[in-house]
Amino acid sequence: MANDGGRTLVASLRDDIMRGTLGPGQRLVEAELTERYGVTRGAVRQALMSLEGEGLVERERNRGARVRSISLDEAIEITEARAVLEGLCAAKAAVNATPRERDELRRLGDVMAAAVAAEDVMRYSSTTQDLHRYVREVARQQTVADLLDRLRYQSVRYHFSVALLPGRPSVGLAEHREVIETIVAGDADAAEAVMRGHLFSVIDALQALAERESGHLVRASG
Structure with a gap:
């Protein structure tokens, strides 16, 4: 996917997390996000990595990604x-x-x-x-x-x-x-x-x- 599309996906995911549409602790399943946002799994994977860097997403080996809970x-x-x-x-x-x-x-x-x-x-x-x-x-x-x-x-x-x-x-x-x-x-x-x-x-x-x-x-x- 083009870089602009990748940035748009990051922004969409970020907005959904900040608004609570994707709530704290919620699992972020690549296949579900691919269907929801109409993008490739590779684009989803890259977006989740970006959001992990921002502290909004946490990823665990063999357990996937989830929205990070912030106290x-x-x-x-x-x-x-x-x-x-x-x-x-x-x-x-x-x-x-x-x-x-x-x-x-x-x-x-x-x-x-x-x-x-x-x-x-x-x-x-x-x-x-x-x-x-x-x-x-x-x-x-x-x-x-x-x-x-x-x-x-x-x-x-x-x-x-x-x-x-x-x-x-x-x-x-x-x-x-x-x-x-x-x-x-x-x-x-x-x-x-x-x-x-x-x-x-x-x-x-x-x-x-x-x-x-x-x-x-x-x-x-x-």
């Missing part, structure tokens, strides 16, 4: 690492942003605000991902961007769950607006600080999610 504790550790790296990107973006890029940041903030007003959690969540990705692009730090992509892929399922917490989209909107404002203002120190602050707020929300899930388990077993 909430691991998601918190990943977000702590992201706070440092994305803070750096925000600072660089504040220095590098062109007038057109500042306009695009504002536009993404408006799209996010519209999603929150419409109580559209899916759109809100996808737009936050778009914003973080765009900040990395404006930062022009490819090495950091590559590291962040891998980290984001592993933890995004939990971050979508955070977006479902009552009131969280409104909190997240205010935090992202502040990130945008500091970058647009060209204030590198402030941009780094507010981006870090936003991601530490996400960690607080992840911990709240853990407590909520723990409470559900206790009630279910009581």
